[in-house]
Amino acid sequence: MDVRGIEALINKMGDMQDDIDDDIDFIIKKRSQQFSAQTVTSAKSVMIKGYWMGNLARMIEATKTGKLKYTITSNAHYSGFLEYGTRFMAPEAFMKPVYEKFAPQIAKDISRLLE
Template identity: 45%
Template sequence: MKRVMKNMSRIGDDVAEIMAGHSSDAVGIAVDNAKEVMNKGYWTGNLAREISSEMTTKLSFMLISGAYYSGFLEYGTRYMAAEPFMQPTVKIIKNKLRDDFSELLSG
């Protein structure tokens, strides 16, 4: 029983480490996706500077874009088609997390 509890403790630490790593990876992926969709006009870098992540618990984090126009890009307007950059990032990170957790649990 002690061995099981020790392994559970280790897995908890590993999960926290995985989440923290993917939190910072998510920012880089979101910035790359933002650069791809910002193809009108010119790139000032403001959108990239406004993207950040914040660990909310050991098991979760928020990916945030503070640029006021992020929602317009992500969902579009009646005059502009949506050019999502956050949703593709979420899908990529979700797949990476699934793979890492599967690897962690399998051995």
Template identity: 35%
Template sequence: MEADISELLNLSVSLAAASIPATDRVLARGAAQITATAKQIAPVDTGYMRSSITPKRVNHMEHAIISQANYSGFVENGTVHMRPRPFMRPALDKHLPSIADALADAAVRIF
């Protein structure tokens, strides 16, 4: 017995194409929210680290929040001489549930 699945393959491709813009919008919005929160809670000495926190679109399925300050990791994670003062992880933790909900809502609208 043979089955022709070409229509299913076409449908799969169409659904994937429809999901890309919606996913990208949700992730971009989430990255902006995480960025804003990270900037609010980042410790400030000169203000350079806070001002260097920006969202970056890697691709339609990946957005990153970066800090150009080369010492950001030391501030976030601490060192043997300095306690951690996290700002990126708490910002991510705050917004991750709402981003996951928004992605689920987008999927429901597409499918």
């Protein structure tokens, strides 16, 4: 890298930051899409009591909510009851196991990018 002068250095560092942000955003976007798909699969696998109709799968979505920020949500009104249980039913967690799998993978991807 050939840089002459402080202005050129500042501009080059700004460009590098933009490139890194773009790369990290790509990683997070890709992983959030995979997370969403795996959550649907997980939801199907834990619903073993005979009441799977597919609504929960249709309500799971990954959305970009800010710079380098994606949110995976289940908009089914009963998602929390399934995930955490109630006093009448045991939890049938379908998001937390997938999160526990993907969180370390995202950290590894970003770490590998920055090395």
